[in-house]
Amino acid sequence: MFGAAFFRTKSFPLYSNEFILLLGSCQETQRFWKLLQMLSRLHKLVFEENGLPDGTEVAYYARGKRLLEGFKMGSGIVCRCCDSEVSPSQFEAHAGCASRKKPYAYIYTSNGVSLHELAISLSKDRKYSATDNDDLCIVCWDGGNLLLCDGCPRAFHKEKFVAYNSNAVAAGRVEGVDPIQAITNRCIRIVKDVEADLGACALCRGVDFSRSGFGPRTIILCDQCEKEYHVGCLREHKIAYLKELPVGKWLCCNDCTRIHSTLENLLVMGAERLPESLLGIIKKKQEEKGLEPLNDIDVRWKLLNGKIASRETRPLLLEAVSIFHECFSPIVDAISGRDFISAMVYGRNIRGQEFGGMYCAVLMVNSYVVSVGMLRIFGKDIAELPLVATTNKDHGKGYFQTLFSCIERLLSFLNVKNLVLPAAEEAESIWTNKFGFSKMIPDQLISYRKNCHQMVTFKGTNMLHKTVPPCRIIPNQPWQSDI
Numbered sequence: 441m442f443g444a445a446f447f448r449t450k451s452f453p454l455y456s457n458e459f460i461l462l463l464g465s466c467q468e469t470q471r472f473w474k475l476l477q478m479l480s481r482l483h484k485l486v487f488e489e490n491g492l493p494d495g496t497e498v499a500y501y502a503r504g505k506r507l508l509e510g511f512k513m514g515s516g517i518v519c520r521c522c523d524s525e526v527s528p529s530q531f532e533a534h535a536g537c538a539s540r541k542k543p544y545a546y547i548y549t550s551n552g553v554s555l556h557e558l559a560i561s562l563s564k565d566r567k568y569s570a571t572d573n574d575d576l577c578i579v580c581w582d583g584g585n586l587l588l589c590d591g592c593p594r595a596f597h598k599e600k601f602v603a604y605n606s607n608a609v610a611a612g613r614v615e616g617v618d619p620i621q622a623i624t625n626r627c628i629r630i631v632k633d634v635e636a637d638l639g640a641c642a643l644c645r646g647v648d649f650s651r652s653g654f655g656p657r658t659i660i661l662c663d664q665c666e667k668e669y670h671v672g673c674l675r676e677h678k679i680a681y682l683k684e685l686p687v688g689k690w691l692c693c694n695d696c697t698r699i700h701s702t703l704e705n706l707l708v709m710g711a712e713r714l715p716e717s718l719l720g721i722i723k724k725k726q727e728e729k730g731l732e733p734l735n736d737i738d739v740r741w742k743l744l745n746g747k748i749a750s751r752e753t754r755p756l757l758l759e760a761v762s763i764f765h766e767c768f769s770p771i772v773d774a775i776s777g778r779d780f781i782s783a784m785v786y787g788r789n790i791r792g793q794e795f796g797g798m799y800c801a802v803l804m805v806n807s808y809v810v811s812v813g814m815l816r817i818f819g820k821d822i823a824e825l826p827l828v829a830t831t832n833k834d835h836g837k838g839y840f841q842t843l844f845s846c847i848e849r850l851l852s853f854l855n856v857k858n859l860v861l862p863a864a865e866e867a868e869s870i871w872t873n874k875f876g877f878s879k880m881i882p883d884q885l886i887s888y889r890k891n892c893h894q895m896v897t898f899k900g901t902n903m904l905h906k907t908v909p910p911c912r913i914i915p916n917q918p919w920q921s922d923i
Contacts, residue, residue, distance in 0.1 A: 483528075483544050485562040486555050487515045497550045500535035500543075501607035508535035517547070523899070528555065552608040642891060643673040654684055663689040664696035665819030666797055666894055695820040699854050703799065703817070706850075707748065711740035711804060718845055725838035737805060741846045743815075744800040746786030759809040760800050761785050767829035771898070784814050784827065784896075794894060803843040811839040815847060818892045823851050823908075825861040826896035844875065852911040859908055860888060862901035877904040 486492050492512045500508040508531065509520040516525040519534050526534065528543035540546065544556040640647045641659070649670070650657040656672025660682070669692065674680040679692065691697045719739060744753050744760070764781045771780040778790050787796045803811040813828040825847070830840045851859060860880075863871050871877040880888070880903045888905075889895060897903060 479544075482559045482563055483555065485559050486544070487512075488562075491562055492549070492555070492558060498547050498555070499550075500532060500537065500547050502535075502537055502540075502546060504607060507537065546607065548607060554608065640668065640893075641670045641673055642667040643669060643677055646670065658685070660685065660690060662692035662696055662819070664691055664700045664797070664817070665821075665891075666794070667692060667819070667891060693819075695855075699817055699819065699856075702854060703743065706743040707745055709742075711742040714739045714741060714842070714846070718842060718849075721838040721841045721845070725836065729836075738807070739842065740804045741843060742802055742804070743850075744802060746788075746798070746800065747796055749786075756802055756804075756809060757785055757800060760802055760812040763809065763812050763829050763831055764827060766832060768827075781827070793896075797894075801843060801847055803839055803846070805834075805839065810834045810837075811843045813840075813843060813847060816896075817851070817854070817856060818895070820855055820857060822858050822860060822888060822892055822895075823856045824892075824895055825859060826898075828861075841874075848908060851908045855911070856908050858888075858905055860895065860903060860905040862896065862898050863904050864901050868902060868904070871904050875906070877906045879903075880905055 494513050496512045498510055498512055498517060499506045510517045510531060512518075513525055516527050517531045518524070519526050519531055521534050528547055529538075529541070531547065532538060532540060532543040535546075537546065544559065545554055547555045549555075549558070648657060649659040654671070656670060656675070658671045659668050660671060660674070661668055669679075671682050674682065689700070691700055719737075722737070722739065742753075742756065744757055746757055749757055761782055764785070768781065780790065782788070783790050783793075784795045784798050785800050787798055789795060797816050799815045799817075801813045801815050802809045809831075811828075811830040811834070814826050815823065816826075817823040828840060828844075848859070859877075861871070861877070863877070868879070872879070884905065885903050888903075
């Protein structure tokens with residue numbers, strides 16, 4: 441890495457910017473292509489398994505100014521200008537600098553490390569002789585008194601390499617801080633991506649775990665709140681004394697047991713007919729539109745779970761997927777190409793994002809599904825509502841407000857404290873003005889994610905939250921009978 445690399449000095453003649461095009465001899469041409477091949481092998485290390493973590497924010501800098509942002513994903517960079525995965529060279533072109541043809545020297549992480557510098561640090565055993573080094577400064581493409589890097593073929597004017605580079609400083613380089621170590625420790629800005637968020641033991645906050653056998657560092661996951669625990673930490677805090685991994689579901693506390701039991705009861709019940717007290721919104725909307733009163737309307741709601749679907753509930757799940765697709769553009773995982781909507785409804789997993797704890801709430805009018813919402817309850821502290829939709833022909837009839845009342849009533853009975861959701865900018869005012877949500881500040885989002893790293897967020901949305909109102913006991917609810 442440049443922070444610890446050895447440099448030699450050597451003088452080279454000054455060349456014009458057209459040096460590459462005017463290579464005068466076959467020998468120089470061969471040497472030039474040899475350098476390119478070396479750099480190509482070196483730069484591939486950035487995108488290999490132990491290279492730059494997925495989700496790491498990067499940006500293209502030139503003359504100390506940031507021209508384009510993105511984040512590393514898989515074998516490329518997801519470009520902010522087009523929201524698609526591109527190669528570093530294409531990313532450079534999108535920044536308007538295709539003619540530079542040096543993407544790895546101009547693309548930086550958020551702490552001021554160029555991809556080229558990172559590649560060198562990932563190739564610690566690679567050494568180059570003096571004859572391997574370039575004759576030009578990689579920054580200004582001119583000759584003169586150059587520093588030759590022992591870690592790669594590049595050469596620099598002293599005032600332009602790494603820490604002295606205005607691009608590195610603009611990207612966040614801090615003197616006295618080892619930026620490569622910061623990347624190794626993941627202490628840099630990471631896009632909130634499913635694979636960039638790491639879980640940790642809810643008790644010790646440690647991320648280490650045992651990969652084999654059963655012991656103190658074995659990780660166990662609560663099947664309701666989805667928090668992770670070291671078996672040893674559970675024992676130390678006198679929460680559970682496990683001698684082996686339990687068969688079937690495991691719940692970490694009485695609150696999770698109570699919540700899980702209630703949800704299980706709801707799943708096996710039929711659709712619950714709504715009382716008159718919850719039909720007021722629908723009737724009010726009918727009056728506002730000048731429609732005939734709905735005297736014989738049959739409005740019911742039901743909670744579904746795609747992982748344990750039955751012959752009765754599969755058609756309802758299929759209707760829910762159809763309504764979501766009717767209302768939303770495809771939400772597709774960039775790497776696998778799988779559909780997030782279907783995965784959430786049916787409780788499937790996508791690249792480490794687990795949706796088994798998702799429930800689908802549906803509102804039915806005269807046996808037809810008209811409004812749907814995805815719900816997940818992370819224990820008594822947080823529940824999330826990542827997706828909601830109403831059939832296009834039924835907008836403005838109060839159906840989702842009624843479904844939301846059912847969901848909020850359930851959360852209130854379960855003593856869940858907070859409800860969170862991602863909101864598109866154009867819908868944010870509806871959530872805040874009509875449903876009582878407020879926008880999270882960054883520290884609040886960090887606090888929520890600390891214990892709920894599986895919480896769903898979408899690009900281009902803001903996270904909102906609200907306190908669930910206190911429970912008002914409604915007697916004779918069948919799903920309360922076994923509580």
